[in-house]
Amino acid sequence: MATMREAREALKLYFGYEQFRPMQEQIISGLLQQKDAVVLMPTGGGKSVCYQVPAVVLPGICVVVSPLIALMKDQVEALLANGIPAAYINSSQSAEQQYAIENECLEGKLKLLYVSPEKLLSSGFLSFLGRVRVSLFAVDEAHCISSWGHDFRPEYTQLKALKHHFPQIPVVALTATADKLTQKDIQEQLHLQSPEVYIASFDRPNINLTVKPGRDRFNKITDFISSRPRQPGIIYCLSRKATESLANKLKQNGFNATFYHAGMSAPLRAKAQEAFLKDDVQMVCATVAFGMGIDKSNVRWVIHYNLPKNIEGYYQEIGRAGRDGAKADALLFYSFADVMNMRSMLQENESDKKQTELQLVKLERMQQFAEAAACRRRILLQYFGETMQKDCGNCDICRNPPTTFDGTQLVQKALSAIARTQEQATMTLLVDVLRGARNSQVLQSGFDKIKTYGAGRDVSTLDWNRYLHQMLNSGLVEIAYDQGYTLKLTEQSREVLFEGRRVQLVKFEEVRQPEEATVRARPKRELIKDALFERLRALRKRLADEAGVPPYVVFTDSSLQEMAAERPTNRIAMLAISGVGAQKLERFGDTFITEIIDFINEEQAKGSKLKGATHLATYEMLQQGYGIEQIARQRSLNPVTIYSHLATLYEQGYDIDLHQFVTKAEYKAIAVAIQKLGTEAKLKDLFEALGEQYEYYKIRLAVSIYKKGDTW
Numbered sequence: 001m002a003t004m005r006e007a008r009e010a011l012k013l014y015f016g017y018e019q020f021r022p023m024q025e026q027i028i029s030g031l032l033q034q035k036d037a038v039v040l041m042p043t044g045g046g047k048s049v050c051y052q053v054p055a056v057v058l059p060g061i062c063v064v065v066s067p068l069i070a071l072m073k074d075q076v077e078a079l080l081a082n083g084i085p086a087a088y089i090n091s092s093q094s095a096e097q098q099y100a101i102e103n104e105c106l107e108g109k110l111k112l113l114y115v116s117p118e119k120l121l122s123s124g125f126l127s128f129l130g131r132v133r134v135s136l137f138a139v140d141e142a143h144c145i146s147s148w149g150h151d152f153r154p155e156y157t158q159l160k161a162l163k164h165h166f167p168q169i170p171v172v173a174l175t176a177t178a179d180k181l182t183q184k185d186i187q188e189q190l191h192l193q194s195p196e197v198y199i200a201s202f203d204r205p206n207i208n209l210t211v212k213p214g215r216d217r218f219n220k221i222t223d224f225i226s227s228r229p230r231q232p233g234i235i236y237c238l239s240r241k242a243t244e245s246l247a248n249k250l251k252q253n254g255f256n257a258t259f260y261h262a263g264m265s266a267p268l269r270a271k272a273q274e275a276f277l278k279d280d281v282q283m284v285c286a287t288v289a290f291g292m293g294i295d296k297s298n299v300r301w302v303i304h305y306n307l308p309k310n311i312e313g314y315y316q317e318i319g320r321a322g323r324d325g326a327k328a329d330a331l332l333f334y335s336f337a338d339v340m341n342m343r344s345m346l347q348e349n350e351s352d353k354k355q356t357e358l359q360l361v362k363l364e365r366m367q368q369f370a371e372a373a374a375c376r377r378r379i380l381l382q383y384f385g386e387t388m389q390k391d392c393g394n395c396d397i398c399r400n401p402p403t404t405f406d407g408t409q410l411v412q413k414a415l416s417a418i419a420r421t422q423e424q425a426t427m428t429l430l431v432d433v434l435r436g437a438r439n440s441q442v443l444q445s446g447f448d449k450i451k452t453y454g455a456g457r458d459v460s461t462l463d464w465n466r467y468l469h470q471m472l473n474s475g476l477v478e479i480a481y482d483q484g485y486t487l488k489l490t491e492q493s494r495e496v497l498f499e500g501r502r503v504q505l506v507k508f509e510e511v512r513q514p515e516e517a518t519v520r521a522r523p524k525r526e527l528i529k530d531a532l533f534e535r536l537r538a539l540r541k542r543l544a545d546e547a548g549v550p551p552y553v554v555f556t557d558s559s560l561q562e563m564a565a566e567r568p569t570n571r572i573a574m575l576a577i578s579g580v581g582a583q584k585l586e587r588f589g590d591t592f593i594t595e596i597i598d599f600i601n602e603e604q605a606k607g608s609k610l611k612g613a614t615h616l617a618t619y620e621m622l623q624q625g626y627g628i629e630q631i632a633r634q635r636s637l638n639p640v641t642i643y644s645h646l647a648t649l650y651e652q653g654y655d656i657d658l659h660q661f662v663t664k665a666e667y668k669a670i671a672v673a674i675q676k677l678g679t680e681a682k683l684k685d686l687f688e689a690l691g692e693q694y695e696y697y698k699i700r701l702a703v704s705i706y707k708k709g710d711t712w
C-alpha cells in the first residue's frame with residue numbers, strides 16, 4: 001500500500017512541488033486508502049494533482065474520464081514533460097494508434113490513461129479494462145453528469161457502469177462547479193460508495209479584481225495591456241462582431257491580438273487557440289465560447305469588455321487567469337448601457353417567462369457587484385456561499401477604499417426633480433434636466449420649465465449617473481422596467497424629501513492606477529528581476545517551439561518568476577524551484593542555469609562599467625585599433641590581464657575574434673585538458689596538465705571558446 005510519504009516524494013520528484021495544498025493532502029490520503037471521493041475545487045485549485053500523484057504511486061494505471069479531447073492532449077503533454085508515462089485514447093485516433101495504446105496498458109507501461117466517455121462506454125472497452133490493472137478511476141468535469149449543471153452531457157450519465165463493473169476500484173469525481181444539487185447528482189449517479197466530499201475554498205486570491213467605468217474603454221484597455229508587455233490575456237466581448245472589430249483595432253495599434261468565436265470555421269478556431277496556447281499571439285478577443293477546454297496556465301489577465309450575464313459566468317471566465325498561482329488581473333468594464341442592452345436581450349425571450357425572470361435577477365446581482373463599494377471578493381464568495389473573515393486587499397475597493405460624504409442635498413435635488421417630472425423621466429433625461437441641458441428631449445417634454453431644471457449644473461453627467469446608481473442600489477429610487485425605464489420614488493425617497501433623513505454617498509475620484517504607479521516607483525532590483533524573467537521567458541518559448549508544446553508545459557510563469565528572483569546557478573538550487581522536478585531538471589535545467597549565469601555576468605559587466613569597467617576600457621581601445629601589447633603598456637597592465645579581458649568580453653557576447661590568438665591545433669590540445677579538469681579548473685592546473693606547453697593566456701582564451709561551445 002502506497003503511503004503519503006511516497007506521495008510527497010512523487011510530488012517533488014515529478015511535479016517539482018514542495019508541499020501539497022491543504023485539501024490535496026486529504027484527498028490523496030483518502031484515495032490511497034481506496035475511498036471514493038467527490039472533489040469540488042475552483043479552476044486552478046490543483047485538481048489534477050489529486051489523481052495524478054496517486055496514479056504515480058499506486059501500482060497499475062489510473063483511468064481518467066475527460067470530456068474534452070483538447071484538454072486530454074494538453075494534460076498528457078504536461079505529464080510526459082514531467083516524466084510520467086501517460087496517453088489518451090479517443091475517436092480522433094486511428095485504430096492502429098488505439099491498439100498500440102491498449103497494448104501499452106496491458107503491458108503495464110502507463111500510469112495514466114485519458115479516455116472520452118464515449119470511448120469508455122464503447123463496446124468491449126470495459127472488458128478490455130478488466131484485463132488491465134486499474135488503480136483508480138478519475139471522472140473529470142464531473143458536473144457534466146447533472147442536468148442541473150451548466151454543461152450537461154448525456155453520455156456522462158452512463159458512467160455508473162464503472163462502479164458496476166469495478167466495484168473494488170476507487171472513483172474520484174472532480175469538478176469546479178460548486179452547487180449542492182450537482183454535487184448530490186454526482187454521488188448518486190456514479191453510485192459512489194459513501195464517498196468523502198471535499199469542498200475547497202473557491203477563493204482565487206492571486207487574481208486582482210478591478211471594475212472600471214465603461215467610458216473610453218478602448219484607451220483604458222490599451223493602457224492596461226501596454227503595462228503588461230507580452231503577458232497573455234483574454235478580452236471577453238458580447239458579440240462575435242465585437243471580437244473581430246476589437247481585435248482589428250488592437251492590431252492597428254500595434255498589439256499582437258486575434259479573435260475567436262463560435263461562428264468561425266473549426267480550422268480558424270483551432271488556429272487562434274493554438275497561437276494563443278503557444279504564446280505566438282498575446283491576446284484573444286473572444287466570446288464566452290473561448291475558454292472551454294483551454295488549459296493554459298499562464299493567462300495573466302482577463303478583461304470583460306462588457307458586463308457578463310451573471311456572476312457564475314464572470315467567475316468562471318476570470319478563473320482562466322492565473323491558474324499557475326502567479327499574480328493575475330481581472331478587469332471588468334461596467335456601463336449602465338450594457339445592463340440595458342442585456343435586459344432587452346433577455347426580455348426578447350417571450351417563450352420562457354420563468355427563465356427570463358431568473359436571468360434578470362442574476363443580471364441584477366452582477367450589476368450590484370459592479371457597482372458595489374465593498375470588497376469585491378467578499379461579494380463574490382458570499383454569492384457562492386462562502387464567508388470571508390476579512391477584506392481581501394487585492395481588489396480595487398480594498399486598494400482604494402471609497403470615501404463618503406453627506407450627499408443629502410444632492411439626493412434631494414434628484415428626488416425633487418423626479419417628483420416634478422411626474423416620475424416620467426428616464427435616468428438620461430433626468431440627468432439632462434438636472435444639468436439644465438437644452439436638447440430636444442428636454443424641450444419636448446417641457447421639463448425645462450420645472451423648478452429643479454438646472455439645479456445640478458455643478459455636477460458632471462457622469463457623476464450624476466453614479467450617484468443615481470448608488471441611490472438605486474440603496475433603494476432611494478427605483479426603475480420601472482415595465483414603464484420605459486422611468487425613475488420612480490420609493491418609501492425611502494419620501495423619508496429623505498420630507499422627514500429629514502440624511503444620506504451618505506460614495507465619492508468618486510478617478511481610481512488611482514496602482515499598477516502604473518508601481519511601475520514608475522519600482523525599485524531597480526525589481527526591474528532587473530523582470531529583465532531576467534523576460535530572458536527566461538524567451539528561452540522557454542524557444543524550447544517549447546522546438547519540442548512542439550505550449551510554453552507553460554516547459555515551466556509555468558510562477559516557476560520562471562521564482563527563478564528570476566532566486567537565480568539558481570546550479571542544479572541543486574534549480575531543483576529547489578517550485579515546479580522543477582527531476583525530469584524537467586534533466587531536460588531543461590542546464591539550459592536555464594546557463595541563461596541565468598549569462599545574465600548575472602552581463603549584469604556584473606554593466607555594473608562594473610559604472611565603476612569604469614576595466615575590460616570595457618580594453619574593448620574601447622581595441623575598437624580604436626590598438627594591439628594587445630599597446631593596450632597593456634598604455635594601461636600599465638600585464639598583457640595576460642588584457643587577454644583575460646578579451647576572454648570576458650567574448651563570453652559576454654562582444655564581437656571579439658579569439659581565433660587569431662589561438663590556432664585550431666592549440667585549441668584542440670587544450671580542450672582535451674579542459675574536458676578532463678572542467679571549465680572551472682584553475683589555469684595553473686590546466687597549464688601543468690598540458691605539460692607547461694601552452695601560455696597562460698592561450699589557455700584562458702581556449703576556456704572561453706570551450707565554454708561557449710564555439711568551433712572552428
Ligand code: ADP
Pocket residue numbers: 017018019020021024041042043044045046047048049297323324325556578
Ligand atoms: P485545476 O485542474 O483544478 O484547474 P490544475 O490541476 O491545473 O488545476 O492546477 C493548477 C496549477 O497549480 C497548475 O499549474 C499546477 O501545476 C499547480 N499546482 C497544483 N498543485 C500544486 C502544489 N501542491 N504546489 C504548487 N503548485 C501546484
Ligand code: ZN
Pocket residue numbers: 374375376377378391392393394395396397398
Ligand atoms: Zn477586496
